[in-house]
Amino acid sequence: MVVFLNANRRLVSSARSLSASRSGLALARAMSSGSAQAQRVFQLKLDPLTGNSEWVVIEEDAGGTAPEGLHQGLLATTSYLDMLNDSRRNRAFREAIDKAVARPCRVLDIGAGTGLLSMMAARAMGLGDSPTCHSNNGSVTACESYLPMVKLMRKVLRANDMARSITVLNKRSDEVRVGVDIESRADVLVSEILDSELLGEGLIPTLQHAHDMLLVENPVTVPYKAIVYGQLVESTYLWKLHDLYNNEAEILDGIHLVPAGLERIIGVKLQQHPMHCDAIRREIKLLSEPFRIFEFNFGKRPESHGETAVHVKATGSGQVNAVISWWMLQLDDEGSIHYSTAPKWITLSGAGNWCDHWKQCVWFIPGKGVPLAKDEEISLRAAHGDTSISYQLEPHQPKSTGGDHHVKGGDFCLTLSPERIAIYGDAEWRLSVLNALKTVLQRRAPSLCVIADDSIFLALLVARFSTASHIMALFPGLQDKGIHYLKAVADANGFSMDHVEFVRKKMANWTGDDTHNKAVDLLIAEPFYYGSGGMLPWQNLRFWNERTALDSLLSKDASIMPCKGLLKVCAMSLPDLWNSRRSLDKIEGFDHSVVNPTLGACGDAADGGPCLPFYVWQCGEVKELSQIFTVMEFDFSRPISPCQGKVKVKFSERGICHGLVLWIDWVMDAENSIVVSTGPDRRHWKQGVKLLSTPVAAGLQGSTNTGETSCLIVQTSFDPSNGELVIEHVPS
Template sequence: MVFLTPNRRLISSARLLSASRSAPRLGLALARAMSSGSAQRVFQLRLDPLTGNSEWVVIEEDARETAPESLHKGLLATTSYLDMLNDSRRNRAFREAIDKAIAGPCRVLDIGAGTGLLSMMAARAMTLRDTPTCHNNNGSVIACESYLPMVKLMRKVLRVNDMARSITVLNKRSDEVRVGVDIDSRADVLVSEILDSELLGEGLIPTLQHAHDMLLVENPVTVPYKAIVYGQLVESTYLWKLHDLYNNEAEISDGIHLVPAGLERIIGVKLQQHPMHCDAIKQEIKLLSEPFRIFEFNFGKRPESHGETAVRVKATGSGQVNAVISWWMLQLDDKGSIHYSTAPKWIALSGAGNWCDHWKQCVWFIPGKGVPLARDEEIFLCAAHGDTSISYQLEPHQPKSTGVDHNVKGGDFCLSLSPERIAIYGDAEWRLSVLNAIKAVLQRRAPSLCIIADDSIFLALLVAHLSIASHIMVLFPGLQDKGVHYLKAVADANGFSMDCIEFVRKKMANWTVHDTHKKAVDLLIAEPFYYGSDGMLPWQNLRFWNERTALDSLLSKDASIMPCKGLLKVCAMSLLDLWNSRRSLDKIEGFDHSVVNATLGACGDAADGGPCLPFFIWQCGEVKELSQIVTVMEFDFSRPISPCQGKAKVEFSERGICHGLVLWIDWVMDAENSIVVSTGPDQRYWKQGVKLLSTPVAAGFHGSADTSETSSLIVQTSFDPSNGELVIEHRPS
């Protein structure tokens, strides 16, 4: 079975779980396209961030194509389509290559057609040439797109560009297309862009395999022609902290051992390539090698599912290899004159253009403190690829990975966390803040019953270590059994017995006094952190408030709640690169795309500037703070969850162009307001919410003679606990 996510990700059922965890960025866990007779429908799994519940939402084909615009706007406005369509360098490269590849009428297949841009380029190219060079004189273009909301949008684009009769749209996965049923004959030309930052993650290899087996002629023309994966060895303290909790924790003396000696592999990042804008940490990277070629994939040939290579790499400097940074380069034409690269800007002749978010570089972490290298020393990098991923191994220093074994006593159990979560747990300042907050609570009274409401293994260890007499109930809503296995493995090293810890599977909304053994809850705590929610908006962690409310009748009269409250912070910023990547579209290589702006939530076209999206601000290219940070709303966790409204005046303190508002939550951990954990832009391990302005504002100062400048903005917010949505409005003051 194959599943489809809204940002065009084709994944096998084996990758379903990881896909569902990456989907909070989209607001939807996953989608499945199905056929029922002549009607097409898509099942979307919609997640409720405040409850953790999910429900299937059915989207059906409207034969008249007159469904309300609002039906699909929410589905597509948080995808990467807009960012990709604003990538002028990409668009130009594909147009030039398609114009060269198609020399007359032929049969063209576009897999993962999206808005139909490449299909329209191919159809136009056919009309510009007189002499056919393909297998027959009957030209046709088949646009294959499996995601129904995008198919609807594509048809609008085709009509606006008078291309509806020139292109046949198939609302199917390419592996469902049959020659003689869906298309008349095999295609002479394949135009397709189903690439992610790693290159293979969108299913490039299985898609090409099926296309060559069933849909393409022998030796077809393809755009792109081939792709080459490159890598570079680097040293970076920042990258090291994202994966090596054991050695970072060794420098912290707070008595808590998340990774005890002898259990170095108990916590780690998933062995995969992690997309990242590496230009943002250029000053924190020491290059230890020249770029080297790893794999080459020829789109005109049927690829193998598995491949291995060993690259001899010569060190250009001395240091610790903490990571392999990789990227890819497309050669779009067979002559090698048209290229597109995702290389970082420090690579000479990379052809780097404007900042974009749909493709980044990838980071592969080298275990532990890394591999030491001396200048001019040679080392082998062993690389292997499967259908959807590439992995690396440094030889002979790096030990072979043995995978994950759930035998805790054997020490091989590994709890996989995100790189940012690893770094947070290894951050001495963050740990000290949480430790002090817990100690302050325990000094007032030793709780008889403590509940850890979220997935924080750190809090569970902390309370168990500091309050041996307390009975601790852990929910671990995301970690589930994995969290319990972990606690069992590290209990002895942290000086507590698992007898004091109880794992509860039951959702808090259904609890009664019997679930708490007729005890009142004295201490309810969270970071808050919910496993798998790394890509969500900051206020979606207010799930803690919702769960605190469900437990209201079971709390003691003087129960301690941590955090005590949340402060919604806002700062006006210049976000030139991010705004440009999501700006409204006009013509792309001659094709009108203005019809997609409202649906994709474009800036400059949508009245509200599009949806609020989560980003690591420090990775968003050119950014600058233009105002002081102000509190716009407060969430009081001592009371049950309720609708909230806030209003604040954001005064500009720097001149510049304001492109948007950046929002986050600071968690007040104690009743004295003395311990605050911020998740703002200066904290690189959390994503912030970004509300881009429909039209940028020239920021000035109060009393400025320049009438084109604005001295401040009025920001109003409202929080709806029924759906977890935060409405953000703004106007010049």
């Protein structure tokens, strides 16, 4: 059985437009057309236990059939369901389309998804499959490049008697040809190819091609325009997500991940980072009023590049650590229909339902930030390209050209995620790992030490504190970047690279020759694998698989760090997240119930749908309803094997339980005294969330209140053949 893991949900949604990322285009491109040939789509298949990935071809035969379960697996972890549950978005588009399509016209829907906007346009013109509905010269064409979504759209159209009224094109918009795919240029464009940054799904190239090749002059568009806003803020939390050098200076452990003189050797990618900023409102000091940055008129051909300088007056004194930005859609030309992704502290944004598909964006100001006095005016220069927006505070920052955060002179710079930088700058985390390593080194020095993961922190520690050991570092994700980094910081940390070896060979293929015919007596990891930030917590059990691959080369008394993993579970109230993943019924009058199984709706699936990775603390309203329980243990002293666990999760608080939150605590030492948790109170790791099919009323043990449940029986099983964790739960 083929298992598909969509760790990055935007990979799927990005394929909806013509100028998606290269991986998105490969994912969704139709490889052939015509009734006599099969259609096919590429999907990235990832094995979380080995790190191996490959592109596999999913074919649909000429009759339009493909295994049903296959497409369900592809779409259940995407953001489509969350988007379709956004009632504010749906209502705004319906009202605007009703106004824009008041007479028969030619409508083009780019990135059609389930066909919701197309059906809105068809209904506004009186089109439908009913005998009482006739063409009256109006037409709707739905353009969608992602084959599994096209199949789902056709089901939705049939369920709403719209299949013969809407022409569906399984193509990217830049592949559509007037006179071939559509009869003539469209009068009206409806589309929603927007990400949290606005431009990341290829809005600008899509509009450019549409205006050049597919639309009449001065077309009607829904949305009508978009405006990007920003605000200057001070926030210690945001500062710690990117400035490792200054944070590390306050930690007295003697470890220098960012030594003096190499202040920018580690940095975040110079881009906007999506985040639910309402979750950190109490940790933010607003230093300005909101200000307008860019305006994009969908009815005009946009430019690929634009710059503007915004003069911002400070409303308070502080240190500017970040620019928080959002956008507002004006969906109609009169300016009466709006939708905004603004944080809730912006009065005009109004109260809306929480959603995960659109967040605010954060642009980090380098270093400790820029000091600002009340009433002082500062210039913010903004620039946009085809797919992104960047900022500079002038004259305090050098002008940026975008891309990775490089140092002057072209010196090496290792780019990491904001969360990884914050972890490396966390004094408590560093102390735990440092103490665990010192303990094991006291027993194992000198030794042959293998570092199985991408932890530059562990590699640096072993190189410094065990100078007599031979160190073999895999860096499976960082590759050459990892060893290049160690070379750059070696002198500042007092170690020599003479006893550090970088191994490019996968551990599964190691022989005695690779270990110089010596037994490995120390195998360590955090575990952390570069690029796995969007994955489920147990997918870091790749360490266990690699430990197993090395089993024949381990000494009989080899030390393994971490020693084991503890699968933790907590019952929680998650109303916002549950509502964003709930079953669909009617959306603005259109039946969408047919999509529920395919999109993994929690209220439709008997098991609550797939377990998905989230930063739980950013999931809107959240409340713990139980204590934290250990449901299963993974013993790394032994080779990988199937595991099962069962626990009674007793409610300790009353409320509505919407799901289970699961994570792994890593036990670093044999005495079980040093544990690194990745739970919800540790903000820099994602947890796995298993939503209930139907929320239950949580009651206390012994409660006689009708309808209340005192506990949930949770059972889990881990399959080492594919890395899957099956989670089952029943009320008790």
